[in-house]
Amino acid sequence: MATAKKDTLYIDVEDDITAIIDKLQSAQTKIVAMVLPKRAQMLHSSVNMRLLKRAAETEGKRLVLITSEPTILALAGTVGAYTAKSLTSKPVIPKDASLNDSENTMTISEDDLADAPIDSSKPIGELAGAAAVGAGVAMAASKADEPETIELDNETAPEGEAAKKKPKEPKKDRKLKVPDFDRFRNKLFIFGALGVAVLVLAFFTLFVWPRATITITTETNEVTTKFEFTANTSATTFDEAKKILPAVSKELKQTTTEKITPTGSKDLGNRAKGFVTLTNCNKNDETIIMPAGSKLIVGSSVFITDSNVSVPASNFTGGGVCKEDVDRDVDVTAELGGDVYNLSARGGYSAPGFPDISGFGSNMTGGTTNVVKVVSADDVEAARAKMSLRNTDDAKKQLETQLKAASLFPLSSTLVGVAGAPVSSPAIGEQATSATVTMEFAYSMLGVNEADFKKIVTTEQNKEIDTSKEKIYDDGISKAKISVISRAAPGDVNMNYNGTAIVGPILDADAIARDVAGKPGGETKQIIEARPGISSVEVRYDPFYVFNTPKKVNRITINFNVDGTTVQ
Numbered sequence: 001m002a003t004a005k006k007d008t009l010y011i012d013v014e015d016d017i018t019a020i021i022d023k024l025q026s027a028q029t030k031i032v033a034m035v036l037p038k039r040a041q042m043l044h045s046s047v048n049m050r051l052l053k054r055a056a057e058t059e060g061k062r063l064v065l066i067t068s069e070p071t072i073l074a075l076a077g078t079v080g081a082y083t084a085k086s087l088t089s090k091p092v093i094p095k096d097a098s099l100n101d102s103e104n105t106m107t108i109s110e111d112d113l114a115d116a117p118i119d120s121s122k123p124i125g126e127l128a129g130a131a132a133v134g135a136g137v138a139m140a141a142s143k144a145d146e147p148e149t150i151e152l153d154n155e156t157a158p159e160g161e162a163a164k165k166k167p168k169e170p171k172k173d174r175k176l177k178v179p180d181f182d183r184f185r186n187k188l189f190i191f192g193a194l195g196v197a198v199l200v201l202a203f204f205t206l207f208v209w210p211r212a213t214i215t216i217t218t219e220t221n222e223v224t225t226k227f228e229f230t231a232n233t234s235a236t237t238f239d240e241a242k243k244i245l246p247a248v249s250k251e252l253k254q255t256t257t258e259k260i261t262p263t264g265s266k267d268l269g270n271r272a273k274g275f276v277t278l279t280n281c282n283k284n285d286e287t288i289i290m291p292a293g294s295k296l297i298v299g300s301s302v303f304i305t306d307s308n309v310s311v312p313a314s315n316f317t318g319g320g321v322c323k324e325d326v327d328r329d330v331d332v333t334a335e336l337g338g339d340v341y342n343l344s345a346r347g348g349y350s351a352p353g354f355p356d357i358s359g360f361g362s363n364m365t366g367g368t369t370n371v372v373k374v375v376s377a378d379d380v381e382a383a384r385a386k387m388s389l390r391n392t393d394d395a396k397k398q399l400e401t402q403l404k405a406a407s408l409f410p411l412s413s414t415l416v417g418v419a420g421a422p423v424s425s426p427a428i429g430e431q432a433t434s435a436t437v438t439m440e441f442a443y444s445m446l447g448v449n450e451a452d453f454k455k456i457v458t459t460e461q462n463k464e465i466d467t468s469k470e471k472i473y474d475d476g477i478s479k480a481k482i483s484v485i486s487r488a489a490p491g492d493v494n495m496n497y498n499g500t501a502i503v504g505p506i507l508d509a510d511a512i513a514r515d516v517a518g519k520p521g522g523e524t525k526q527i528i529e530a531r532p533g534i535s536s537v538e539v540r541y542d543p544f545y546v547f548n549t550p551k552k553v554n555r556i557t558i559n560f561n562v563d564g565t566t567v568q
Contacts, residue, residue, distance in 0.1 A: 006031040008087070013037050017048040021055045024063065032056070033087060036067040047181065049075045064091045210546040210555060214516070216528060217536040217561040218504040220473065223464045226498050229456060231411055231446050233491030238452045240459070245448040247411075249491055250402050252395050252443045258383040260424075262432050264376025269337035272367030275329050276303070276349050276359040280311040281322035287312045288354060296332055296359060298349045301341055303332035303364070311357060324358075334367055341367040372431045375424050383437035384422040392417055395443040408447030409454075409477075413484050414493055417443045446493060453477075461501050473562040474502035502562055505533025509558035518551040 007027040056063035064082045076083045077094030084091045229243035280288050294305045309330040315323045334341035349359035403410040420440040426432045480499025487493050516524040528537045559566050
């Protein structure tokens, strides 16, 4: 029985280059006729054409492409691949300027066809149908002479016939599987981007994010400093030796009000009326004239004379006793309304300012009670005190803020305030259920150059310490007591400074950072605690995965905990 020396492969439009190569590799013969469909886009690429030819050479197969499509013919000529217009056409390499004439002729060695060389003058159909030598020579020759009837000028064989001719595909050999270069390029780009991202993340993780914060608690002591200085608005230059500081006065004027609820009371009822009989016991025999509006008092009740009255002097006995034999009557009205002034007739009336006058009053009648709330003097005084206290605190804060904004150190104890008289509306004594008290205030405060003032303080404090071993960590100015001793003038004030500074050992933060850079946490603490004047050390690393002090000193923050206050 003759054995076929060729395979005919039919390619589908959906097949990609990988599928085509797989079909080529599965062919059982040395000569492979590959029938291409119309618009075989997968072989319009010179790369795919070269891959297909290389796969055929690797497998030791002689490949003939059955097609008449110009684009594929041109590419086949470029790479030196054989083509034929149909299975009955002769295989040729399409003419290409890059190939010699000898290369345009298909040559297949005798090793490829065991017993019979291939005649390139014969059509591919005959070559593909050539029979094997031996016992079946006649039958093989007859079969070889019989041309294949499939005319595939880029036409796909009928589905049924293709199925008959197409051999069962063996298991694919994955060793020579050609990758899809588009997918490879995309993967290369993606993995390249991921690689860059990993490198960037690693850089930030190792060199940017790691930080160390080291808090050092020092051994400290307090130093009290006292001295006198002068703040003078007339001074133009800073005299450090005499401690005279040029001063600036800031002023503030305010008008403020206070709402009050009157607590005074007044009886607005009718006032009682009557008359009093007056006698004059003047020993000099002088007539006394009392003007209208004079007061006559009996007990706790006060009555007012309604008119002028002239009272002649009474006679006296030989023993010097006033006979009260001369008198005059005068109409009176109670000072205030109220029925408490309705008195029965009685004596005992006296006249303030007229010691020789006495009187006897008639029945006082007509008084009625109608008590109402009125503004009292006490109400106004309470409002004045409240406004003065509130405005003084507010003015102090405002003036301090103004002086600090001008880079001046405020001398709060120099605050001076002048208050105007309180004005009540309604006025004192008038009936009201509510009232408003208004006052005007004028304040002033002195301030001095902050740098000059701190220079004086630092100079005085350094006199109390060994500056070669200690330094001031907190000058204590903000808590110092600064008081006024005397004022030669509003702008010339002699003052006293009394403050307490916090003193500790001299520690160089930069030197400490250099000593511990790159060291583990435990060693970092040991190195710092070995320095004199340090009581404790706390080391904190960020982020969470950091356990060593960064090698770069700019990633290390040194804080000093001095008397409970953290300073850098």
